[in-house]
Amino acid sequence: MxxxxxxxxxxxxxxxxxxxCKVWDAIGEQIHLFIQKKLSMSNEEARSLRIALRDKYPTTLQGLHNEYGVDQDEYLQFVHDVDLATFIPPxxxxxxxxxxxxxxxxxxxxxxxxxxxxxxxxxxxxxxxxxxxxxxxxxxxxxxxxxxxxxxxxxxxxxxxxxxxxxxxxxxxxxxxxxxxxxxxxxxxxxxxxxxxxxxxxxxxxxxxxxxxxxxxxxxxxxx
Incomplete structure (x- = not known):
């Protein structure tokens, strides 16, 4: 069938x-870290900005790209660089x-x-x-x-x-x-x-x- x-x-x-599994939580932390480093923001400022962008755009990336000119590939490579074995069971x-x-x-x-x-x-x-x-x-x-x-x-x-x-x-x-x-x-x-x-x-x-x-x-x- x-x-x-x-x-x-x-x-x-x-x-x-x-x-x-907490993979997405780890990616979320990477997103905050990326915003902090790329836009020279504090952790609190980065988290507030992410919330604001998610309220305005389907994804944080779209907001960062449209409003701050963030490179898509640079962002995606950075935020997905997490240790999968730490979070995902076999x-x-x-x-x-x-x-x-x-x-x-x-x-x-x-x-x-x-x-x-x-x-x-x-x-x-x-x-x-x-x-x-x-x-x-x-x-x-x-x-x-x-x-x-x-x-x-x-x-x-x-x-x-x-x-x-x-x-x-x-x-x-x-x-x-x-x-x-x-x-x-x-x-x-x-x-x-x-x-x-x-x-x-x-x-x-x-x-x-x-x-x-x-x-x-x-x-x-x-x-x-």
């Missing part, structure tokens, strides 16, 4: 590893899970190719992914904006969107994928974040069951 979908778009942060089953899935698999992330490759290397899953679509390739958008998804489809070679599945921990991102004609699987333990009754799993290790459920759901809708 999983052959109903030909392309899996897989998020990185808090999707390939558990939501409760997942020895993940490689065999992805190896068993027949679909084309592509990382689609709001972070960088550098960071995505590091996470894939950590889990030994890079051989099972054809490519990475990172945040620089959908600029000036992120996955939190609907405009990112037609760009991603074009980068994939314009496949039929209904054959693509976005796998992510953010409900808004799944909604944006669905609005572009794709299917979606939400990877999140909290059922309250699922605002649109998406197929939902607690961890990425349940992806095969989720694809079966999604395939059955899609087949039943197609027959209506």
């Amino acid at each position: 999983t052959n109903s979908f030909n392309i899996l778009l897989v998020d990185v942060d808090r999707t390939l590893y558990p939501f409760e 997942n020895p089953d993940l490689a065999s899970i992805f190896a068993s899935l027949p679909q084309r698999k592509v990382i689609f992330t709001n972070s960088t190719r550098f960071h995505a490759n590091r996470v894939m290397d950590f889990f030994s899953i890079k051989p099972y992914f054809d490519d990475v679509i990172d945040v620089t390739m959908i600029d000036p958008y992120t996955k939190f904006e609907k405009e990112a998804f037609p760009i991603a489809l074009e980068l994939l070679g314009n496949p039929p969107p209904q054959e693509c599945v976005m796998i992510d921990d953010e409900d808004q991102i799944i909604c944006n994928a669905v609005s572009a004609g794709m299917q979606g699987i939400l990877v999140n333990k909290d059922p309250q974040v699922n605002s649109n009754q998406h197929v939902q799993i607690p961890t990425i290790n349940h992806i095969k069951e989720a694809l079966e459920e999604l395939s059955e759901k899609y087949s039943s809708l197609s027959q209506v």
Whole structure:
């Protein structure tokens, strides 16, 4: 049944590893440190600026780039340079899970190719992914904006969107994928974040069951 979908778009942060891991907290600290150094601010000033930029822009990076001319690549390389092994537990089953899935698999992330490759290397899953679509390739958008998804489809070679599945921990991102004609699987333990009754799993290790459920759901809708 999983052959109903030909392309899996897989998020990185808090999707390939558990939501409760503190990787994103560490990246947040790197963001504050970057702002401090780049703009010669105190820690308190940097934190206040980040809050202000996040209220005004989809990401801190967009705000820093638009208002302070910060170089995108310099920022992304700096903030994602964290020790993954300190925060992420091993997942020895993940490689065999992805190896068993027949679909084309592509990382689609709001972070960088550098960071995505590091996470894939950590889990030994890079051989099972054809490519990475990172945040620089959908600029000036992120996955939190609907405009990112037609760009991603074009980068994939314009496949039929209904054959693509976005796998992510953010409900808004799944909604944006669905609005572009794709299917979606939400990877999140909290059922309250699922605002649109998406197929939902607690961890990425349940992806095969989720694809079966999604395939059955899609087949039943197609027959209506």
